[in-house]
Amino acid sequence: MSAPAEETQKYRDHEGPYFGSFGGRWMPESLVAALDEVEQTFREAKQDPEFLAEVHRLGRDYTGRPSLLTEVKRFAAEAGPARIFLKREDLNHTGSHKINNVLGQALLAKRMGKTRLIAETGAGQHGVATATAAALMGMDCVVYMGSEDTRRQALNVARMRLLGAEVVPVDHGAKTLKDAINEALRDWVASVEHTHYLLGTVAGPHPFPEMVRWFHQVIGDETREQILAMEGRLPDAVAACVGGGSNAMGLFHGFLDDPEVALYGFEAGGDGVETGRHASAITLGRSGVLHGARSFLMQDEDGQTVDSHSISAGLDYPSVGPEHAYLAETGRATYEPVTDAECMASFEMLCRTEGIIPAIESAHALAGAARLSRKWGAEGEGKIIIINLSGRGDKDVETAAEWFRMLPGQENDPVAETETAAKTGDESPSPAPETGVQA
Amino acid sequence: MSTEATPAEPSTQAPKTGSKTAEAIEAARAQGRAAFIGYLPAGYPDKETSIAAAIELARNGADVIEIGVPYSDPVMDGPVIQQATTEVLARGFRLPEVFEIVAAVVEATDAAVLVMTYYNLIDRMGAEEFARRLAEAGGAGAITPDLIPDEAGAWMAATERHGLDRVFLTAPTSSPERVAQIVSASRGFVYGVSVMGVTGARDQVSDAAERVVNAARSAGAERVCVGLGVSTRAHVEEIGRYADGVIVGTALVAALRDGGPSAVAALTAELTGAETGR
Ligand SMILES: Cc1ncc(COP(=O)(O)O)c(C=O)c1O
Numbered sequence: 001m002s003a004p005a006e007e008t009q010k011y012r013d014h015e016g017p018y019f020g021s022f023g024g025r026w027m028p029e030s031l032v033a034a035l036d037e038v039e040q041t042f043r044e045a046k047q048d049p050e051f052l053a054e055v056h057r058l059g060r061d062y063t064g065r066p067s068l069l070t071e072v073k074r075f076a077a078e079a080g081p082a083r084i085f086l087k088r089e090d091l092n093h094t095g096s097h098k099i100n101n102v103l104g105q106a107l108l109a110k111r112m113g114k115t116r117l118i119a120e121t122g123a124g125q126h127g128v129a130t131a132t133a134a135a136l137m138g139m140d141c142v143v144y145m146g147s148e149d150t151r152r153q154a155l156n157v158a159r160m161r162l163l164g165a166e167v168v169p170v171d172h173g174a175k176t177l178k179d180a181i182n183e184a185l186r187d188w189v190a191s192v193e194h195t196h197y198l199l200g201t202v203a204g205p206h207p208f209p210e211m212v213r214w215f216h217q218v219i220g221d222e223t224r225e226q227i228l229a230m231e232g233r234l235p236d237a238v239a240a241c242v243g244g245g246s247n248a249m250g251l252f253h254g255f256l257d258d259p260e261v262a263l264y265g266f267e268a269g270g271d272g273v274e275t276g277r278h279a280s281a282i283t284l285g286r287s288g289v290l291h292g293a294r295s296f297l298m299q300d301e302d303g304q305t306v307d308s309h310s311i312s313a314g315l316d317y318p319s320v321g322p323e324h325a326y327l328a329e330t331g332r333a334t335y336e337p338v339t340d341a342e343c344m345a346s347f348e349m350l351c352r353t354e355g356i357i358p359a360i361e362s363a364h365a366l367a368g369a370a371r372l373s374r375k376w377g378a379e380g381e382g383k384i385i386i387i388n389l390s391g392r393g394d395k396d397v398e399t400a401a402e403w404f405r406m407l408p409g410q411e412n413d414p415v416a417e418t419e420t421a422a423k424t425g426d427e428s429p430s431p432a433p434e435t436g437v438q439a
Numbered sequence: 440m441s442t443e444a445t446p447a448e449p450s451t452q453a454p455k456t457g458s459k460t461a462e463a464i465e466a467a468r469a470q471g472r473a474a475f476i477g478y479l480p481a482g483y484p485d486k487e488t489s490i491a492a493a494i495e496l497a498r499n500g501a502d503v504i505e506i507g508v509p510y511s512d513p514v515m516d517g518p519v520i521q522q523a524t525t526e527v528l529a530r531g532f533r534l535p536e537v538f539e540i541v542a543a544v545v546e547a548t549d550a551a552v553l554v555m556t557y558y559n560l561i562d563r564m565g566a567e568e569f570a571r572r573l574a575e576a577g578g579a580g581a582i583t584p585d586l587i588p589d590e591a592g593a594w595m596a597a598t599e600r601h602g603l604d605r606v607f608l609t610a611p612t613s614s615p616e617r618v619a620q621i622v623s624a625s626r627g628f629v630y631g632v633s634v635m636g637v638t639g640a641r642d643q644v645s646d647a648a649e650r651v652v653n654a655a656r657s658a659g660a661e662r663v664c665v666g667l668g669v670s671t672r673a674h675v676e677e678i679g680r681y682a683d684g685v686i687v688g689t690a691l692v693a694a695l696r697d698g699g700p701s702a703v704a705a706l707t708a709e710l711t712g713a714e715t716g717r
Contacts, residue, residue, distance in 0.1 A: 024590050026558060028515050029621065030632055032587060033612035172521065173511065185514045190636035192612070289559045289585075290512060302534040303563025305511040 011256035011332060017206030019326035025205040026289040031185075034192045039207040041112050046214070051107065058103045059218065062136070063092045067219075069226040069386070074353035075366075080373030081380040085235070086356070086389040087223050087251060096359060096391030097219060097247040098129040098200060104215035106133035109196035116140040116195040120184045122149055122177035122243070123314030123361060124156025125391055126200030131165035133198075141165035144183040148175040149313045156395050174307040177243075177317045181291050201244025202321035205292030209321050213249040220254020223386055231384065237262040237372060240388040241364040242282070242335065243314050245321035247390035252333060262334065265324060266368030268310035269337030279308035280337040281320045282328045290318070295325040311340040311399065314361040314391075342367040344403050347393070359391030360399065459579035460604045460627035463502045463551040464662050464684050473679035475711045476664055478505040478555060478688035479695060479703070480520065481537045482527045490543045492695050495704035497548035500711030503684065504544060505582060508537050508556040515557075515584040517639030519689045523696060534560060538576040545577035553604065553627075555582040561594065570597035580604025580627055588624035595624065606630050609655050611647035619658040628662035628684060629655045633669070639689050641668030644677050652682050675710050 017024050025035060045051040059065035068088040076084035089097035109117060117134050118141070121127030127143035134141035143160055147169040150157050160167050173179040181204075188197040202209045202216075227235055238255055240248035242265040255261040270278035281296040288297030290305060298306040298318035308318040327333035343360065346367035350358050358366060369387045373380050393400065398407075405412040467474035477496040483489050489506075496504050509524035509532055516524070537554060545552050554573060561569045561583070573581065580603040586594060588607055598605045604627030609618050612635065622629055633648035634641065648665050655663045665678045666686025678685045687710055694702040707713070 025587060026585055026590055027587065028585050028610075029587055029608045029613060029617070030610040030635055032617065033610070033614065036614075172525065178512065182512050182514050186517075186637045189515070190634075192635060289562055291514075297559070299559065299563060301563070303560040304528065305559075 016210040019323045020329055022294050022322035022325040023206060023209060024294050025292060027205045027292045030189050035205055037112060041108050042207055042211050045108060045111060054107060055104055063099050066222045067091050072354045075350055078349055078353060079370035082373035082376060082383040082385050085386045087386060088389055090389045090392035094129045094132050096125040098126045100218060101212045101215040102129040102133045105198045106137050110137060114194055114196040117198050118142045118184050118187050118195055119198045119200060120180035121145050122316055124153040124395060128156050128159050130198050131160040131163035135163045143167050144170050144180040146176040146180050147171050152399060153313055153395055201246040202249045202323060203244040203291060203293055209323055212246050216246050216250025217253045219250035223251060224254040234258055234261050235384040235386045237264055238386045239264040239365050239369040241315060241361050242267050242320060242324060243317050245324045247388050249323060251388040264368060265333055265335040266338045266364045267335055268312055268315035268364060269339040270309040272339050273337050277309040278337060279310045279316050281318060282335040283337050293322045295319050295322040312360040336368060338364040338367045346370055347400060357393035358389055359393050360396045362390045457602050458604050458627045459551040460503055461662060464628060467502045473682055474502040474684035475500055476503040476684050476686040477501040477691050477707060478507055479691055480507040480509055480523050480527060481540050482532045483523045486536060490540055492700040492703045493544045494547045495700045496707050497550040499704050499707035500713035501550055501707060503551045505553050505555045506540055508554055508560055510557040510560060515637050517637045519693050520638050523692050538572050541578045542576040551579040553579050553582055558583050558586040566593040566597040570601040570603055574601040574603055582606040582630060584608060588620050608632050609651060611635060611651055618654050622655055622658040622660045628664050629660045631655060631663050631665045633665050633667045638667060644674050649681050672710055
């Protein structure tokens with residue numbers, strides 16, 4: 001890793017277990033030895049030139065790194081005065097940033113002599129990436145996925161099965177990401193001898209937040225180099241969607257100690273934070289412990305986890321990585337909610353203006369950045385915002401078609417309606433029922 | 440947690456600290472047997488029945504009673520306990536009910552009554568307030584399955600102030616350094632996890648259990664009780680030969696589910712050997 005030698009360096013390379021008052025290991029004792037082993041293996045691997053070379057080689061030859069940095073002029077023009085660039089993690093093999101962390105951890109798992117990978121997944125992107133790595137490295141793979149998510153991300157379930165993974169639908173609780181994590185942890189407690197739990201975001205017990213960030217730092221490092229090469233200066237702001245927060249941490253990391261670069265994280269606002277139906281843990285601001293870390297947590301007065309809601313399965317999580325909680329508390333980064341409706345308007349706008357179909361997760365960042373550009377007004381002229389386009393939207397086409405009421409029998413059904421009405425998307429989309437998908 | 444992560448001064452496990460749980464286990468030892476510790480979830484299937492069932496535990500030979508607090512994300516629990524606690528939450532269970540149940544069971548029995556709770560429920564109320572209310576209800580202390588001593592600064596301080604037991608878990612994979620830390624942080628007894636896994640009845644007692652007990656004893660533990668997977672009288676006898684107490688959960692919860700408090704009474708009597716005069 002490149003190591004800037006500035007003395008002002010404050011946030012970069014912050015090691016766990018604690019980020020201010022957040023992080024730690026709020027975990028059953030049964031898993032502590034495994035966490036120690038992961039940490040030890042990770043620390044050694046980071047110093048091993050062969051490991052670093054292998055991570056780099058896989059990134060280049062398998063993932064397709066470096067990913068592009070693309071200026072989106074037509075999207076920016078509709079959004080506001082600022083110039084907008086997209087960091088194209090959507091172009092990675094498997095279709096999202098998730099692969100960066102997965103390949104790294106899978107290599108670590110091999111180093112530890114483990115033969116089986118387990119993972120949780122929400123949108124299915126992390127599950128697909130893990131199934132991919134398992135196929136590539138000849139390991140067994142089981143992916144836990146809430147049954148609500150296996151339904152709304154059915155395409156990714158099929159992808160994982162094609163890749164040879166077993167997908168286990170989880171029927172407890174809210175049947176989404178948090179419940180998939182519970183089930184993966186239960187598996188791990190019993191299988192830890194030969195199994196690595198390949199956690200998919202910068203959450204969970206130490207060393208996961210620090211380690212997952214490290215494998216995603218390449219996003220921020222590349223972005224920094226690319227924008228300096230293209231524009232000769234740093235951006236005014238970088239923006240990313242925040243579920244657990246891995247794509248955001250990866251991008252932020254390249255700019256953490258450049259105070260002139262504003263950092264924006266956009267949480268899933270669901271139907272609006274005021275409705276209680278959202279996934280904006282930081283905005284809500286209640287500290288608690290879940291899944292091994294102290295962080296901000298959506299919880300009721302008794303400390304029971306409150307179910308989150310979002311049109312985006314990948315952001316539908318009631319907590320957030322502890323380093324984000326820390327960056328929020330220190331004020332280094334700003335976090336704001338983006339509602340389902342705002343997100344989908346930007347989703348449609350990027351499709352129409354740039355010919356890029358984003359993941360619904362990433363569309364939260366598009367909407368947040370567009371709002372920022374508008375808010376800047378005339379002052380935003382010539383300013384640069386870089387958005388992490390964390391994934392592509394193939395998996396979301398059905399959800400989007402339903403949202404825009406383009407499915408057979410809906411009022412914008414392209415077969416039933418005139419072609420133009422379906423295609424222009426000029427009118428604002430009709431508000432969707434519930435989470436925007438069929439119950 | 441810079442403040443919470445600082446472990447409090449290690450305390451001894453000796454009964455002279457006023458540990459109700461230690462006293463109950465020592466009383467069993469004086470009778471030449473291992474203590475029997477039974478787990479039931481608070482409020483399952485409803486508040487009154489859960490109190491009645493816990494009282495049956497004590498009447499039929501349980502020395503220590505664990506009242507499990509229903510939690511939304513019970514990562515250490517298998518399907519039977521998950522199902523029960525999920526039902527309790529679904530009917531609108533609120534945390535203060537636990538203290539009422541503890542008080543009712545303490546009032547009606549001589550058993551030491553512990554709660555078993557995931558830590559966020561303590562954290563949300565505040566360790567100090569939770570400890571105060573538990574002590575006020577007459578509770579002996581708490582077992583915290585997802586809290587390790589490294590993170591337990593606030594809980595150690597609060598339990599110390601209120602004279603409560605705090606039971607940490609030690610696992611087959613715990614290093615000698617960690618076992619030592621767990622033993623010195625625990626008060627009342629040390630919970631030896633017999634198998635790598637979640638709660639649930641199993642056919643056999645894992646041979647790891649005895650090693651876990653021995654490791655804790657070598658680190659100075661005076662009382663080590665073994666749980667996870669224990670479901671028959673034969674298990675209880677086997678574990679009783681090397682441990683100071685035997686913990687049964689899932690089998691009792693299934694009995695309560697299928698046959699109510701009288702089934703809990705019958706199973707407890709069978710497990711403790713009470714029906715044969717022990
Ligand atoms: C494309 C994409 N972006 C973002 C996320 C959210 O994860 P994180 O907040 O860890 O980046 C997901 C998770 O599934 C995803 O698939």
